[in-house]
Amino acid sequence: MSIHVAIVGSGPSGLYTADALARIWPDVEIDVFDRLPTPYGLVRGGIAPDHQSTKAVARAFERTLSRAGTRFFGNVEIGRDLSYDELKAAYDVVVLSVGAEIDRPLGIPGEELPGVYGAAAFVGWYNGHPRHRELDPLLDGRALAVIGNGNVALDVVRVLAKTQAELADSDICAHAAERIGAAQLQDLYLIGRRGPVEASFTPIELAELGELGRCDIVVDPAAVAAEVGPEIPEKEVKVRQRNLEILRSFAARVGEPKPMRIHILFNAAPVALLGEQRVSGLELERTRVVGGRAEPTGERFELSIDTAVAAIGYLTGPLPGVPFDEKRGRFANDEGLIEPGVYAAGWCKHGPRGVVGTNRTDAGVLVKRIAEDLAAAPPSGGKTGTGAIDALLRERNVRVVDFAAWKRIDAAEIARALPPKPREKFVTPESLLAAAADH
Secondary structure: OOOEEEEEOOOHHHHHHHHHHHHHOOOOEEEEEEOOOOOOOHHHHOOOOOOHHHHOOHHHHHHHHHOOOEEEEEOOOEOOOEOHHHHHHHOOEEEEOOOOOEEOOOOOOOOOOOOEEEHHHHHHHHHOOHHHOOOOOOOOOOEEEEEOOOHHHHHHHHHHHOOOOOOOOOOOOHHHHHHHHHOOOOEEEEEOOOOOOOOOOOHHHHHHHHHOOOEEEEOOHHHOOOOOOOOOOHHHHHHHHHHHHHHHHHHOOOOOOOOEEEEEEOOEEEEEEEEOOOEEEEEEEEEEEEOOEEEEEEEEEEEEOOEEEEOOOEEOOOOOOOOEEOOOOEEOOEOOEEEOOEEEOOHHHHOOOOOOOHHHHHHHHHHHHHHHHHHHOOOOOOOOOHHHHHHHHHHOOOOOEOHHHHHHHHHHHHHOOOOOOOOOOOOOHHHHHHHHOOO
16 A cells, blocks of 8 residues: 655755655655745755755755655645645645744844844845845944854854855855945854853864954953863763864964954853844843853943844744644654654754754654554555645645756756856745746
8 A cells, every 4th residue: 555645844854754754665655845946945045055065965855856756846835725634634644844944032122123133034045045035134334243152153154254256156145145245344243152162063164264264263262161071971072172172273373364353252141132223232241151051140241233143043933733832932742743644853843953964863763653653553545645635736726846847947047157156046936936937
């Protein structure tokens, strides 16, 4: 008996799940839905545009979507074009892998001021995500603060600090490259509530800051511990120690001053964003780390800034009919199980964590759980998957972008780029659908 599976979301978690399912059941029929006309999720819209080697994982995902028995339904939004109940009625298994696209708020006064942005929106803007194309961030000042101590925060400051030549072989969108190239930024602040030991940078990404041509890295050597300490889990010691070594190397650098500076500040918790017509300052409180947590000291200071980006994590948005954990900002699930026959994968399951490859391991674990559940309660049959869904989408006049149509978008983006740029993305729904058309 053939098994019909719907996967909602075509990013790494969804496509690694599709691949793992096909390895267990070679004849499985899988339909992959995405509300955008384009697949690959964060690989296209979240990974930094200058990290082309990381984006190369899309080639493996292309093979997954090209497999016989797997179909891509782009430009189909669950909750708008199809309901959650309709998916459950049509498929033996439904896997939700919609990620986490909502910026976690700072929860401080002033974050509503013009010039304050969340990292998901800001990264989506320079990566050409249609939802964030019109962000139009204020980059007309001299100082910008990024609040957060993870790789996304590093991505933001690195992209802003690079010259046009350094971004030439990236796939940064033209509108963002033009705006960043015209900016007159001099000081970029990278701010963490806790200390350098607790920072969640990966060493490779942190070291990249030291390769920037026009940018000095400013680190207070007194703020960098000599050792990670006994409270850090053994499996993380090597990475944390390497981060400390890189930070010490930054602090020790000497040479001619450069036109831009990245100030890496630790033990500084944001208290308020200041300003009237737009953000003009950031009030911070010095902290100390106790038991891995940042505790306030009562000592406060201010930075004069013109723009702020909050990179402190993401939340999943609710989906009509799907049990939701409001406190954690993700779908309510028990080790991936939402309800019989319905599962969560990736960030909408466990929150934002890990790198692209982490999703492969997570997918393997989830698919093992699905296989065990199906063995214990085999599908009763009668669910037709694609057949029922095709009929509903035709009735509703939904413009579906299948995988062949995506390949037309892909080819057109590559063709319109000026080398060495790998592609020039279409960034509006209208232009994407026009490129998808079979003329």
